[in-house]
Amino acid sequence: MKPETIDTRERMIVALDFSTLAEVKQCLTSLQGHIRYVKVGMELTYAEGPAVFHYLKELGLKVFVDLKVHDIPNTAKGAMRSLARHGVDMVNVHAAGGVAMMQAAREGLEQGTAAGAAAPLLIGVTMLTSTGKQMMNDELAIAGEVEDVVLHYAKMTKAAGLDGVVASPLEIPVIKKALGDSFVTVTPGIRPLGTDQGDQTRITTPEQAFRLGSDYLVIGRAVTAAKDPAAAWESIVQAVEADRS
Numbered sequence: 001m002k003p004e005t006i007d008t009r010e011r012m013i014v015a016l017d018f019s020t021l022a023e024v025k026q027c028l029t030s031l032q033g034h035i036r037y038v039k040v041g042m043e044l045t046y047a048e049g050p051a052v053f054h055y056l057k058e059l060g061l062k063v064f065v066d067l068k069v070h071d072i073p074n075t076a077k078g079a080m081r082s083l084a085r086h087g088v089d090m091v092n093v094h095a096a097g098g099v100a101m102m103q104a105a106r107e108g109l110e111q112g113t114a115a116g117a118a119a120p121l122l123i124g125v126t127m128l129t130s131t132g133k134q135m136m137n138d139e140l141a142i143a144g145e146v147e148d149v150v151l152h153y154a155k156m157t158k159a160a161g162l163d164g165v166v167a168s169p170l171e172i173p174v175i176k177k178a179l180g181d182s183f184v185t186v187t188p189g190i191r192p193l194g195t196d197q198g199d200q201t202r203i204t205t206p207e208q209a210f211r212l213g214s215d216y217l218v219i220g221r222a223v224t225a226a227k228d229p230a231a232a233w234e235s236i237v238q239a240v241e242a243d244r245s
């Protein structure tokens, strides 16, 4: 199904950046029934192991496992084969690992997916949303504009046969224009008005992210660190739906 035909809530992913299952359960006490899609990153996976993926799937949630694999092709392939066996919905690798690594990741994912089941969406991370132009140019020694580098990584990702990319919402129009509407875009760096920018650099509001054409928004601390996560979540959903109508 094309992401734009999916309900808004299915396109908003909550980043469960916690280090214990107890904290996850506490957060879900507020959010359960409101959310449909969650992201499990390194912090929670390294603490609780893959059992947490199954716990969340059994609650009826879709699960994006964000481990940002970046290694030699053979290792990336094995990592994806193992991840696919958990029956999750979305996984990612760093596009900077290169086309051969991404192709190997794709192969591993197909090998690990149960017969008859759909493979998880495989997404390439372009330039982290915490990275700005100065850091990219001076620290990482990558010349040019962030948007051009992101587009280059997105083209590599598509050439490798992946389903889409992680980028900032700011780069989505050029990615969609060059690579087509069905190339999936997943965007962190979401900051509702009045929330703390923290360590993110290339940010937009949730409304802007949808307007720029993002398929899936990843939202973490603006919701999970709020006093009332469900209220924070619902105010984002309302703002987005009002903006889109």
Ligand SMILES: O=C(O)c1cc(=O)[nH]c(=O)n1[C@@H]1O[C@H](COP(=O)(O)O)[C@@H](O)[C@H]1O
Pocket (backbone or CB within 6 Å): 015, 017, 041, 066, 068, 092, 125, 127, 128, 129, 130, 166, 167, 188, 189, 190, 200, 218, 219, 220, 221, 222
């Ligand atoms: O792959 C990601 O999900 C990711 C890529 C990226 O470029 N930037 C980024 O922030 N993320 C993740 O998205 C989430 C953003 O969280 P908040 O900044 O709290 O909304 C975190 O879990 C990050 O690990």
